[in-house]
Amino acid sequence: MKTRIALLGFFITLAFNTYAQYNALWKGKKCAVVLTYDDALAVHLTNAIPALDSLGLKATFYIADISGDLQTQIPAWRSAAVNGHELGNHTLTHPCEGGRPGREFVRPEFDLTTYSLRRMTADIRAMNTLLYAIDGKTRRTFAYPCGDTRIGDTPYINEMKNAFIGARGVSPGITGADKVDLYNTNSFLVNGQSGEELIAQVKQAEAKQGLLVFLFHGVGGGHGLNVSLPAHRQLLRYLKQHENNIWIAPMVDVAVLVKELQTKRQN
Template sequence: MKKLLTAGLLFLINHALIAQVPAGWHGKKCAVALTYDDALQVHLDKVIPVLDSLGLKGTFYLSGNFPGVRARLNDWKKAAAHGHELGNHTLFHPCTSQKPGRSWVNPTYDLSKYTVPRIVDEIRMTNTLLAAIDGKTQRTFAYPCGDTKIGDVDYFAQVKNDFVAARGVTTEMRRASEINLADVGAYGMNGESGEEMIALVKKAMETNSVLVFLFHGVGGEHNLNVALPEHNKLVRFLKQHEKEVWIAPFIDVAQSVNQTNAKPNKSGR
């Protein structure tokens, strides 16, 4: 009798734990998206070969006027054909100069001097460019420098219907029910060790959260940089824990969050 009671208790505990895991995450504990900004050539030469060797897919945010796009169009096309997401990072990567430490902003592409119609046109032109590369119509967006407004105007609101979601730069991980798909938080990486990045994944697993990594340089080419061996420790850990972690392009994670949040709860609300 004691064995039966113990077995029954274990069944109820396991069932309760399974019920807590979002169905949209394929029954796994958390969702992780690996995102890479600015169309750097190290993404093509160093990151994508590692991801491909492990069967993992990343999201690469391209600004159409950047050298890494103009010089490597065919390589980005191949990356998309292998299942990596190409996201919209605007045409000229405009950032506002009206924040501390922004003296480097090119006056020609100072977001604070933009009009809303100008940024809307440039974002939509970038969607056209990306569609010519990968043939896709569904897309996600990443705010250059994390700047979301021109003056007091939320410019993404003007193009929100053109996108599945937008990735921001707020350092946070949240459960699906808490996520604002117009500004999804992300952990920007700069000098972190593999162990520090793995600790974030473990926290996401414990809290059933969505964790978005934001990389620039990986092994060089940007002043915001993570050493390639440290990056590779992270992705190898993710591969080793695929049974517990859903690793997917940002667009897939966002679509899953949207579907999960669209479902009525048990009270019918």
């Protein structure tokens, strides 16, 4: 009898702790999903944002001025920010490491291998100033252009951590809140996957009770790395249909929660 009572107490405690864990980790949901879109592409304004807004979903758009069109886009990005989307910092000029296979698109003047820390941080600060002029916000996240994180052997974000609540990387992975690297958060690169394949990633996040960050570029075109409109729409609809179990939020909101949880556990 005592053994049965002890076992019952154990399972009740386990169930309570699991429930409490859900509420503590992901706003009472099983997992968190962040939708991020890189490079301030025109298709984000014409294809991605209308699809998101039609379902009431909020995302993070990492802004850079690669094409030189940012000035004309400012009213649309300001409207997106007012509507709850995060405008993240993706640097002003999108410098990446050149001189290796697959990086032929890197222009010599924006080759990260020629940058000093001072030049890189000046570029990032300039974009922060521009974003503040657009949305009036001071709390935001950063995304590494091309996933490159260093000037020589030095992580350049070290000079800018006070400016950001977190930074998104490009390494794939679904991570528990206690394991999230806030300044190189994992993400799942989207390029040609079907809607079913994207949804399968979400189901893994639910099973692991972790954080899944999608990294989009083209949406229905506009970039060499692309998701089709039907696949994108299918993913968004799944997220909306399952929002009772999935916390869908901009990167900045998730980063704030993760930082709070990690700080509490350290103390």
